[in-house]
Structures are given as C-alpha cells and as structure tokens.
Amino acid sequence: MAAAIVGIVIDGTKSIAANALVITPLGETWFALSPGSLNALQAGIQRHISPYLWDPVLQWVLMLPNWAVIGGLGFLIVWLTTAKTRTADKLPA
Template identity: 55%
Template structure:
C-alpha cells in the first residue's frame, strides 16, 4: 500500500514537472530567452502562509543555518527541476524489488 502511494505521489510530481516545463518553455519562446520560474515563487503564489510557516518551523525546530544556504538554494531552483527530482525519487521508492532466484528450484 505504501509503495502504491509513493508511486502515485511520484507520478503527480512528474506531471507537475512536465506542466511547469511547458509553461517555462512557452514563456521562453515568447521572450526569446531562457525563462525559468523558481520553485519558491510558485510556492509563494499558491500558499504564502505555508511558506512562512515552513521557514519559521525550520529555523526554530531544526536549525537556523539550514534555511539560509540550503533551503533557499532549493527555492531558487526551477520548479520543473525540483518537482522532477522529487517525482523520480518517489517513483524509485515505490518500485518493487525483485527477488533473485539464484537457480534454487
């Protein structure tokens, strides 16, 4: 059951990556230069309260230094890259491992 949920979440993340790549591609063609939308901009556009809550939670409960160099760097990456990487990770985690028989009958 958990592997199924992981695969579904991974496929949804890959779908988000494809949609945002098409949107960025369309903007790039219209502007005649490379245009990418950062992950943080999309997060802030859809749920600014949760972005602020995540920053406060990480700085209070995990580590202050984690937000500034690490998570801010992730928030500046293109959305299609972050969603694609997360999708690939979730799909990989949801795949079933095959047992090897090694010739035992």
Template identity: 55%
Template sequence: MCGWGLFRGDFSQGKSVRAMNVPVEPLVLWEQSMLSFFSRLIGILFVAVALVAAVIDGTKSIAASHFVSTPLGVHWVEFFPDSLEAARLSVQSQVPWLWDPVIQWILMLPTWAVAGVLGALFVWLGTRRSRRYAGVI
C-alpha cells in the same frame, strides 16, 4: 475476530510470530505493495507537476525569446503564500542552519527540476525489485 491471531494481543505474552503459526507473509506483502503503490502515485504526481512547470516555462521562454525559468519559491508564493513564511519560521526555530544555505538554494532551483527529481525518486522507490537468490542461475 481475525483468524490469524495477529490482533488478539498474543505478542504481549512473549510469543513469537513463528510460535503462533501466524501467516505473516500475506500481510507483509500487502503492506509492501500498498507502500509501493502510494510511492509510485506520489512520484507520478510530481512528474506531472514537473511537466506542467516545464510547459509553462517553455511558453514563457518562447514569448520572451530567451530562456525563462521560474524558481520553486516563486511558485510556492503564488499558490500557498502563507505557508512559506510558516515553513521558514518553523525550520529556523528547529534547525536554524538549514534554512539559509540549503532550503533557500532549493527554492531558487527551477520548479520543473525539483519536481522532476522528486518524482523520479518516488517512482524509483516504488518500483518492485526482483528477488535475487544466491547460487540460482
């Protein structure tokens, strides 16, 4: 049994966390650090995908003697052919206006650009921010 009383069902009796003297801060900090870690991990994986896609496009560009950029939709069809059609049907059945202008536009962007932006976003979301206290110099 957990000594904190967090899993005993005390919350259903109308008691607040402060009334139970439950040390919530370590639990909250652990959850925040785990979410931060997973966000950074996903971001780093997206950045790695962006780098691999950029190297592939760069190699194709050198071989063709002009700029070659492979869209995200082409890579999606190469690696997961059935899931693109399933995603299209699912999105069009739920939100029909979203597929044609928005998702098709994203699928026409270069893979390295989409993966790079997603990677940067996830890494930024996973960074630890310093606490700022008002009035403290």
C-alpha cells in the same frame, strides 16, 4: 512527474513569449500558490530546527527550477516504489 512536465511546458511557453530563456524558481511558484505555508515552513525551520538549515540549504533549493525539484522528487518516489518489484523479478523461481 506530471507536475514537472507542466512546469517545463509553462517555462517553455514563457521562454517563447519572451524570446529568452525563462526559468521559474520553486520558491516563486510556491509563494504564488501558498505564501502562508512557505512563510510557516521558514519560521518553523528557523525556530525549531536550525536557522542555518534555512539560509544556505533550503534557500538554495527554493532557487532551483520548480520542474527540476518536482521532477527529482517524482523520480525518487517512482524509483523507491518500484525497487521491490525489480528485486522480486530477479529472484529465481
């Protein structure tokens, strides 16, 4: 969740500086941080799983704003890890 907030702040700063809306795609950020791992993921998925999974599905995900994808994953992790706590709180004593 913190990484998503950092992504929002970075895009907001770029937008203010450019005087226009700037949204950084996840794929661009990933390529800037670790191009080898992104290329290895692409090759692995196309060879071992399906080339159709890479082209329409994962390329679409990589074009989404980085903060949206990272924030969504963070929200999902928080929701999954707190689901047990919420269920336990509702049980009668």
